[in-house]
Structure formats: structure tokens, C-alpha cells
Amino acid sequence: MERLESTDTNLPRYPVHILIVTGMALLSLLLVRVLAEPNFLNHDCAFLLHGARLLLDGRQPFNDFVDMVPPLAFYMFVPVWAITAVSGVGVALVWNLLCVAYTALTVVLGIIVVRPTGNMKRSDWLSIGPLFCGFLLFTIASMYHIGQREQLFVLAMWLMLLVRWQRSFANPVNRYIAIAAGIGLAVPCFIKPQFLLIVAVLEAYFWVLAFTRTPQERYSLKSAPEVVALIVTILVGFVLSLFIPNIGEYFFHWVPVVAQGYPVFNPDLGIVLSFAMPSGQMMGNRLLVPILSLLSLFMIRRSTLIFPLLLWTLAGCCVYLLQGKGWAYHALPMVAGYFMLASVTVANLVDVVWQAVAQRQKQLAALSALRQSVIVFLLFSGVFSSLSVFLMRDSMSSAAVFPTLNDLITRATKPRDNVMILTTNFIGAYPMLVHLDRRQSTRYMWCFPLPMYMFLKGDKTYAKWDKEIERFYSDIAEDIEKFKPTIIATESNGLWSIHRAMLETPAVRKALEHYEPVGLVNGYSVWKIKYPQPDEPAIDTSLIRSERGG
Amino acid sequence: MIKDTLIVFVESGLIAAAALIMGWTIQTPLTDSWESKSLDSYSQRIGEIAFLDRYIERNPKSWKACIARAEAYSLVYHCQQAVDDCNRAIALKSDEVTPYSLRARAYYYMDKNTEALADFNRVIDAGESTADNFAFRSLIHTRRHDLVHALADGNSAVQLDKRWARGNYALALAEYKLGDLDKALTAVKQACQLDPDGAMSDVLMAMVLNETGKSKPAEQILNHAIERDATCGAAYWQLGVINETEKKYTRAVELCTIALSLAYDGELRAAAYATRGLSQLGAGNLKEALADCNSAIKSDSNCKTAMQTRVLVLERMKMPNKAGESTKAIETLPK
Numbered sequence: 001m002e003r004l005e006s007t008d009t010n011l012p013r014y015p016v017h018i019l020i021v022t023g024m025a026l027l028s029l030l031l032v033r034v035l036a037e038p039n040f041l042n043h044d045c046a047f048l049l050h051g052a053r054l055l056l057d058g059r060q061p062f063n064d065f066v067d068m069v070p071p072l073a074f075y076m077f078v079p080v081w082a083i084t085a086v087s088g089v090g091v092a093l094v095w096n097l098l099c100v101a102y103t104a105l106t107v108v109l110g111i112i113v114v115r116p117t118g119n120m121k122r123s124d125w126l127s128i129g130p131l132f133c134g135f136l137l138f139t140i141a142s143m144y145h146i147g148q149r150e151q152l153f154v155l156a157m158w159l160m161l162l163v164r165w166q167r168s169f170a171n172p173v174n175r176y177i178a179i180a181a182g183i184g185l186a187v188p189c190f191i192k193p194q195f196l197l198i199v200a201v202l203e204a205y206f207w208v209l210a211f212t213r214t215p216q217e218r219y220s221l222k223s224a225p226e227v228v229a230l231i232v233t234i235l236v237g238f239v240l241s242l243f244i245p246n247i248g249e250y251f252f253h254w255v256p257v258v259a260q261g262y263p264v265f266n267p268d269l270g271i272v273l274s275f276a277m278p279s280g281q282m283m284g285n286r287l288l289v290p291i292l293s294l295l296s297l298f299m300i301r302r303s304t305l306i307f308p309l310l311l312w313t314l315a316g317c318c319v320y321l322l323q324g325k326g327w328a329y330h331a332l333p334m335v336a337g338y339f340m341l342a343s344v345t346v347a348n349l350v351d352v353v354w355q356a357v358a359q360r361q362k363q364l365a366a367l368s369a370l371r372q373s374v375i376v377f378l379l380f381s382g383v384f385s386s387l388s389v390f391l392m393r394d395s396m397s398s399a400a401v402f403p404t405l406n407d408l409i410t411r412a413t414k415p416r417d418n419v420m421i422l423t424t425n426f427i428g429a430y431p432m433l434v435h436l437d438r439r440q441s442t443r444y445m446w447c448f449p450l451p452m453y454m455f456l457k458g459d460k461t462y463a464k465w466d467k468e469i470e471r472f473y474s475d476i477a478e479d480i481e482k483f484k485p486t487i488i489a490t491e492s493n494g495l496w497s498i499h500r501a502m503l504e505t506p507a508v509r510k511a512l513e514h515y516e517p518v519g520l521v522n523g524y525s526v527w528k529i530k531y532p533q534p535d536e537p538a539i540d541t542s543l544i545r546s547e548r549g550g
Numbered sequence: 551m552i553k554d555t556l557i558v559f560v561e562s563g564l565i566a567a568a569a570l571i572m573g574w575t576i577q578t579p580l581t582d583s584w585e586s587k588s589l590d591s592y593s594q595r596i597g598e599i600a601f602l603d604r605y606i607e608r609n610p611k612s613w614k615a616c617i618a619r620a621e622a623y624s625l626v627y628h629c630q631q632a633v634d635d636c637n638r639a640i641a642l643k644s645d646e647v648t649p650y651s652l653r654a655r656a657y658y659y660m661d662k663n664t665e666a667l668a669d670f671n672r673v674i675d676a677g678e679s680t681a682d683n684f685a686f687r688s689l690i691h692t693r694r695h696d697l698v699h700a701l702a703d704g705n706s707a708v709q710l711d712k713r714w715a716r717g718n719y720a721l722a723l724a725e726y727k728l729g730d731l732d733k734a735l736t737a738v739k740q741a742c743q744l745d746p747d748g749a750m751s752d753v754l755m756a757m758v759l760n761e762t763g764k765s766k767p768a769e770q771i772l773n774h775a776i777e778r779d780a781t782c783g784a785a786y787w788q789l790g791v792i793n794e795t796e797k798k799y800t801r802a803v804e805l806c807t808i809a810l811s812l813a814y815d816g817e818l819r820a821a822a823y824a825t826r827g828l829s830q831l832g833a834g835n836l837k838e839a840l841a842d843c844n845s846a847i848k849s850d851s852n853c854k855t856a857m858q859t860r861v862l863v864l865e866r867m868k869m870p871n872k873a874g875e876s877t878k879a880i881e882t883l884p885k
Contacts, residue, residue, distance in 0.1 A: 021562045025569035033577075133572065141576045276589055278597035374561045381568035385575045397579035400600035402628055492812060497780040503808050517811035519819065520781060522628065525811040 011117045011125045015370050018129040018377050019114075023107045026136035030103065033143055034096045039435060041092035043401065044329070045147040046430035049091060050440060052077035057439065062246035066443050068258045071250060072241050073191045091434060099147045103139055106155045106184075107132070109177050113162045119169040123302040125369075126351050127344045129377040130384070131305060134343025137388055138336050144280035144395035150332035153188035153195045157333070158340075160185050160199075161308060163226050164206045168213070168304065175225055182229025189230070190237040194319050198333055201315040202308055203227065261452025265325055272326035279427060280395040281328040282335045288390050293338055296345040305344045313337030328398070339392050346387065347380045354379060404428040404522040405489055409436055412528060413486045420485040422447055422476065422498050423524075441483035442476060451496045470505075477507035480515075488515060489524040499525045579604035591625060598622040613642035613649075620652045629656040647676045651683070658686055661815040663693050681711035688720035692727060693817055695852050700724040708737070715745035722754055726761075734758050749779035756788050765792045783812030787822045794829045802829035820850030827859045831866070839863045852883055 034040075041049075047067075051074035054065050061071045080098065084091040114128050135158050145151045159181045166173050189195045210218045241247055266272075275283035283289070293313065300306045316334030323330050354376055358364040367375070405421065409432065413419055418441035421429045426446040433440055450472055457465035480488065492499035502508050515527040579601055589597075602619040609615060620635035636653035639646065654669030670687040688703035701724040707717030722737035735758045741751040752775035756768035769792055775785040790805035806826035813819040827842030840863045846856030857880045864873035 015561075017558055017562050018565055021565045022569045025566045026573050029570065029573040029577075133569065136569075137572055137576050140573055271589060276597075278589075278593055278600060281597070371557075374565070378564055378568055381565075381572055385568070385572040388572060388576050389578050389580060392576070394577050394579060394604070396577075396600065397604050398597045398600045400596050400603060402596075402599075402626070403631075404628075407630075492781045493779075499811075500776070500780045503804075503811075509804065512807075517807055517813075519810065520783065520812045520814040523781070525781075527811060 011120055011122065012369055013115055013117055014125055014128045015373055016111065016115070018374060019107075019111045019132050022129065022133050023104075023111070023136065026133070026140060027100070027104050027107065030136075030140050030143070031100055033140065034093070034100055034146070038090060038093045041095065041431045041434060042145060042148050043427045043430055044149070045095055046092075046434045047426060047445065048073055048077050049080060049095065050430050050433050051445065052081060053434070054439065056081055060245050062249045062443075064443055065440070065445050066254065066449075067445050068254060068262075068448065070191055070237075070241060071244050071247070072237055075244075076187070092431075096146055099151075102152075103155060106159050107136065109180065110135075110159055110162050113159070113166055113173060113177060116166065116171040118171055120171075121302075121304070123299075123348055123351060124304055126373055126376050127303050127305050127347050129373065130343045130347035130380050131340060133377075133381065133384070134340040135336075137343075138339050138392065141392050141394045142280075142282060142332060142335075144399040145329050145332060148329050148332070149188050149192050150195075150329050153185075153192070153198075154333055154336040156181070156185040156188060157195075157198065157202075157312070158336075160226060160230075161202065161312070164202065164224070165305065165308065167224060168206060168209055170213075173226075178224070178226040179229040182226035183233045185226075186230045186233030186237065190234050194323060195333070197319050197322075198312060198315040199230070201311050205308055205311055257449065257452055257456075261449075261456050263324065264451045264455035267326050272321065272324060275326070275328075275331060277326045277328050278398040278400075279328050281331075281398040282392050282395050283331060284335075284391040284393060288387070289338055289342075292342045292345055292387075292391065295349075296341050299345055299348045302348050303344055306341065306348075309337055309341035309344060313341055328395070335392060339388075342387070342391050343380075343384060346384050347376065350379045350383060351376050401431060402428055402522070403432070405524060405526075406432050406436070408489075408518075408521050408526065409438060409487060413438055418483045418485040420480065420483070420488040421524075422489070422502070423491040424448065424451060424494050424496060424498070425491070439483075441485040442479045444472070444475070447472075447491075447496075447498055450498060454496060473502055473505040474507045476502065477505065477511040480508070480511035484514075484529060486529050487518075488512075488527040489521070490527075491523065492520065492525040493523045579608075595622045595626045611642060613639045613646065616642065617646070617648050617652065620649065620656075624652055624656055627659060629660045632656040633660070647673055647678055650676075651678060654683075655686065658690060659814070661693075663690050666690050667694070679706075679710070681707045681714040681717045684710065685714065685716040685720040688717075688724060692720070692723050693815070697724055697727050701728065704737075712740075713744055715741050715748060715751065718744065719748070719751050719754065722751075722758075726754065726758060731758055731761055747778060749775040749782040749785060753782065753784040753788055756785075760788065760792060760795075765795065768792060781812050783809040783814075783818055783822070786812065787818060787825060790822065790825045790829065794825055794832065797832060799829045799833035802826070803833070816849040820846045820853040820856065822846075823849065824853050824856035824859060827856060827863070831859055831863055836863055836867050840867070854880065854883055857883070 048069070051065060051067065055061070055074055055078060059065055061074065080091060080095050083098075084094045087094065110132065117125055138154070139151075142151055163173050163178050163181050185199065189199060244250075271277065275281065275286075293310070296306050296310060300310075313334055316331075316337045320331045320334050354372070358372075405428070409419060415437040417438050419433070419438045420441045421433075422442060422444070423429055424447050429440075429446075450469065453465045453468045453472065456462075457469070490499040490502060503512075512527060514530055516530050518526040518528050520526070581601055599619060599622045602615055602622065606612060606615050606619065616635045616639035620632045620639065623629070623632040623635065633653055633656045636649040636656065639649040640653075650669045651673045654666050654673060657663075657666035657669060667687065667690050670683055670690065674683050674687065684703045684707035688700045688707060691697070691700035691703060700720070704717065704721030704724045707714060708721050711717060718737045718741035722734045722741055725731075725734035725737060734754075738751055738755045738758060741748065742755055745751055752771050756771045756775075759765070759768040759771070769789065772785045772789050772792075775782050779785075786805050787809035790802045790809060793799075793802035793805060803826055806822045806829065809822040810819060810826070813822060823842045823846035827839045827846060830836075830839035830842055840860065843856045843860035843863060846853045847860070857876060861873050861876045861880070864870075864876060
């Protein structure tokens, strides 16, 4: 039986039962969580699903609906509706189960990738189980963001990291898994190119590492089908986008407007740095996180996982700060990075203690490598279970979606009816539209252009942006005439007061002649379509009441 | 071989238990002690409600958590949810006054005046004789056209705390409805000074000034109120009244329509329909005027303006019998 020495590089395969049992236990918890909330749907996923629904209804991108995400993203969600139609299961549950399945597949592929352990040091070898554990705990705690682009990126990036890490040891990696990892990573990177910063930083690390290795190991890193697959998939995505109708408007109008105008949604830097925005906040204790991250620096020489995870964390932090919004889900890659870093760090600390104890107890030192790995894993889980809840908050603990218009839309409309919700904050709107099967009937799926135009215009009279603002309102008037939504709900108390300016626009006032005002519902000014009235309204004498109110 | 298998089996059991414990622990809802006070109120409430959702799931008998969540919902004006949580808290601890107080306010904003009055009576009788409770009760009495009690409660509110803006506002509104414009002006000025961001105080001030023929300063105050609060339907309505007085009927109709799209209570709805009806009459749109008057009366059966306008409309439409019926109905209104 092999003993486990610290300088061992000829280790047995890491005990697969640790990975399988941990994977099954934690994936089961994730599955239970998803099944316990069958109607839960992340708002961004709801948004993309709704866009896919509009495509299936025959609506055209940029004519009938507009958004700043690459329009190919909407097409990618079309198969989810197909599965929903065939299975009869609600679309929210279908999507969440697909995400759980994708997580499970990632874990299975990850287990296959880490099987060869040649050239690994003891500390790396012992870190495998804790790394898997940290990754899976992260996915459980990030339940609110299930299916979110950042969460899909973390899943894909984790597998890619394992593949690149194995290559750094010149360990064999299944070619097809490597290509799948590259393709899987390309998809979220295509939808949100900001993620490429994290990919680039890690890739740069592995390339620099390659130059310090033997020729055999350098070859292994450089001939990397996963990197080729990543690049090719992104290029293919770009080429496919060119076939989308009206794509020119996206690249030549919307991309420049968003690039210049997106800072309008930036809060104060203090809010961004505080990591306090709700709606799925996961940031842990602000002292413990940097302390553990700094502690990891002392472990850099022990485990080759530490430095790439540290780089991942720092790059993730940069991506979060560059986006500048402070939104909770923007911090997901960073949180995943430091959480996995903490799991590996704690595992190594536990191993240090274990080795000190084992040196004094010959029976413990005589244990086989496999037994020691199980013991270290169990000790790690004892320590980490008490730390983990302070390192990362459960995302559902800060995510409440208010049922703002649900009652109104349910009562006043029926499935597949057109409704128009004009808002700059769609968190409450799209899960509702998807669940109730209504159709957003303005091309501005959320009214991001208006704040951007106003921001770009500033305080000056600037003809170009004044025209765009005018066009924005006339587009809304046109959409009202075209789609005849049963209900129009306009955000009336936001920063940009869509409602007020809209009603000052003659074209909109004209379009609203076919509508009657209903009133204020949870901050939305609501209008309902009029139905044909008889020529002479009968006088309802029951309205003349003598009671004195109440 | 069997021994190895057994060891692996035992290890798997321990690993599974450890993993499940970690998985369960990570889902523990903990508050974030690093809350940023610079977050807006809405964002803070989202965080509080989300945490309380998880907490109440695990502690369903915690009436304090239900009250806390009701409070959070109240602060973002999600009144039905606030009422539901108050009901839950009351079911768990019926002798606690706080949920009745929160529910009373939620009912007020939902325009459920009978229920709100019942709760405020209970709260005040239980010893919570605060200026705010009297102020709210005064406003409810005003809505129910019980101006005697409205005035009494308004006075109580101001006596308890002269510097409570809502108390001064409630008193001013009662005085205005009773026709004592001087006292109304004194009280509303105090309310405006105490709560410079309060759009409703501005609207009342404008109403008083309008009644005394000072429509230009009233208009300025109303535009200022709208700048501060784009959802202030009452301000749009009053601007509609001013435009109607100046015979700018088309503009008056537009403004009243905006007011209707922002109305959340029957009183404002009735007032805006009534003014729009009057404007439609002025513009010669008799069918629309009649429809608006009917809508106003449906929202508030004591809306005198609407009833009087309807009489005029029916006379213009050459329906004297129906006009006569409407005139009789006006005579039955409370003085």
C-alpha cells in the first residue's frame, strides 16, 4: 500500500468515491432546492426566455424587440421552449433542471479530467476533493443566479481550469472533453465578452508556466484543442450573428450607444465597493475573505492550484469593477474564485496539521495514500462547513422579487395577450410575463435607451440625442398602435420618469386615446384598452345613492 | 477485499454526511452586517424581505419576523403583502398592537377606509395615542366625509405634536373641506415647512390658494411638486382645475387624464373624473362629460362636483327628467 509522502509525484488516482459521493450528495441538495421552488426563475433568464418566446411568435429582433445582449443569445433559448412544449413541464423548471443537468455533466467531466494524477504533488492531489466540494457548495449557494450568464461562465471556466491544470502536469486529457470545455466556455464569453478577461489572465499564466517547463510539458500546453475550440466557437457565433435580421442596427447603433451610455446606471463607487446590493448578493464577511485570500499566499508553493485561483479571483474582481454597476451577480466569478481558493487553502492548512500529527503517530503515517486522502477530506469538511457560511452568503437570502403587477395582469388579461410594461428595472416584470404567458409588446424590452440618451445628452441641447429621445417615444406610440396591448404599465417613480415625458408626447397621447387610465399600481401608471361602447351610455340611476359614504 | 469494500462503504457514508452538512450549512440565511447605508430604501427593503422570507420559512411561528416583514413591505408600499403579514402576526400573537398599527396604515394606502378606521380605533384605544395615529384617522374621516371627527382628530394630532407634518396636513385638509380657508392655510404652511419634500402638502397649499383666487402661485407650487414627485396625481388634477377655470379645456382634460393614470384612491379618482367631466362639458363633448361624471360618482357617491356637472350635461342633452332626478340626488348629499 502506498504511503503518502510530501514529495510524492507518483500518486495513485485520487479516490473517486470521494468525488462521486460528494458530487451526488451536493447535486442532490441542489436538485431538491430546484424542485422545492418549481416556479422560481432568475430574472435575466426569464428575460432571455421571453425573447426566445417572441422569436417563436414570429417577431423580429430590432424591429419588434431590442436589447443590448448579442441577439444570438435569444436564439439559444429557443430549444428550452421546445422541451417545455414536449414535456408539459413549466418552462422555469425545465430551464433550472437543464442547469442542474449541466452542472452534473460538468462535475462528471471534471472527475474524468482529474483521474490521471501523474506528476502531481501530494498537496495538489489532496486538494482535488476540496476543490470539487468548494465548487459544488458555490453552485448550491448561488441558486438565485441559476442559469445566469455569470453562473454558466463559472461552470465552464471551472472545467477549463481543470483541463489546463492537468496539461500543466503533462497529464493526458481526453480530447473530446477538452473540446467540449472550450465550446462550453465560448458560449458565455460570447454573450458577455467581459469574461474573456478572466480567461485571458488564466491563459497567460499557463503560457508563462509553459516556458518554465520541459519541452514535453510545453508541447502539452500549446497544442490545446480546448483553446482552439474556444476561439473557433466565438468566431462561429459572430459569423452566425451576421445572418440575424437587422443585425447591422445592433452593431452600428446599439453597441456604440450602450458602450457610451451604460455608465448611466453606475451607482456611487462606494456602493460598488461595499458589495451590498441585494438581489442575490453572495459576498461574505469582508474581513474573513481577504484574510483567507492573503493566507493563501503562504500556500502558493504548496499547491499549484492556489495561484491560478488567486488570479481568477483578482480578474473576477476587475471584471466586477469594470462593469461598475455593483449588481450582485456581476460578482459571481470573483466570489467563485475566492471561495474555491479558500477551500484549497483550508485543505492545505488541514494537511499541514495532519502531517504534523501523523509525524508523531506512526500508525497514522503508515496509512495508505487513499485512506489519508479521505481523512484529510473529512477534516477539511469539518473546518470548512463552519467557515463557508461566513465566506459566502446564500444568494436567496438577499433576493426578493416583489409581485408588482402580477395581480393586475392576471385579472385584466389572459394568456398570450399583449401587454406593455415600460420600465428601467425588469426584475419583477419578466418572470411574471413568462409564468403568466403574456407578451411584452414594446420593442424596448426594457427602457435602457432612454436613460442612456439622457445621459449622453447631458444638460445641453444636443440635436442628435434629442432626436433619439423623440424617436424613443414615437417608437412607443407606434408599438401601441401596432400591438394594441391590453394593458400598458409605465414606471412612474423611477429616476427617469418615463411616464411623465411619455404623456407630454403628442404621438403617445394620440395612441392613448384608445385607452382609459386605471390608476397607480405599485409605482406603475396603468392604462387599459377601451372596448367599444354603445352609442348612448345608459344612465345608471343606482349611482345616485343617498348613503353618506363608508 | 471485503474489508477494503467495507472501508470504502463506511468512508462513503462519512463523506456523504459531511457533504450534506456542508450543503445544508451553506444555505443558512445570515444577515449581512456590512449593509451599505448609502443604498436606497428600496434596495435595503429587498434585502430585508429576502432574508425574512428565509427566516420565516425556518421559523414559521415567529410573530416578530412577520411584523418586521410587514414593516419592510409597508416601506415600499406593497400593502397587500404587508396586510397578509400583519394578519399572520395577529394570528400568532393577538394582543400585540404593532401589527394592527401597520395594518391600519396599509389599509389606508389601499383605500380600504372602513378596515383602516377599525384598526386605528383599536390602536388608539389600546393607548397608542400618537400624533401620527390621530393624523391618519383624521385623514380617513375626511375620506368618509365625517368632517367633524376629522377636525377633532386633526386637532388632537397637532396638540400632541405641533411639529408632526402629517398632523398639520390632516388638520389643514379638514379645515379646507369645512371651508375655513384661513385656518387651512395656516396649518398647511406649517406642514410644508416641516416636510418640504411632501408633495401632498404642496397640493393642498395650491388648493387653498386656488380657492382664494391666487392661481398663478398655485400653479408654480404644483409644478414644483411634480418635479419632486412624478407620481403625484393630485398635483396634475389641481393643474387641471386651474386650466378648467381658465377655460383651457383641452389642456385640463389632458391633465386630469394624467391624474387618473396616477390615482390610487377613490377620492382622487372621483375628483379627477369630475374635473375632466366639467372640462369636457366646457369643450362641448357631452357624451364624454356624462361618462366622466358617472365614473366620478361610481368612485365617490358623494362627489358633488360630478353630480352638479351631470345635471348640466343632461340639461344640455335635453334630458330634463333625468336632470331632475340628478338634482334631487344632490339634495340628499351630506352638508
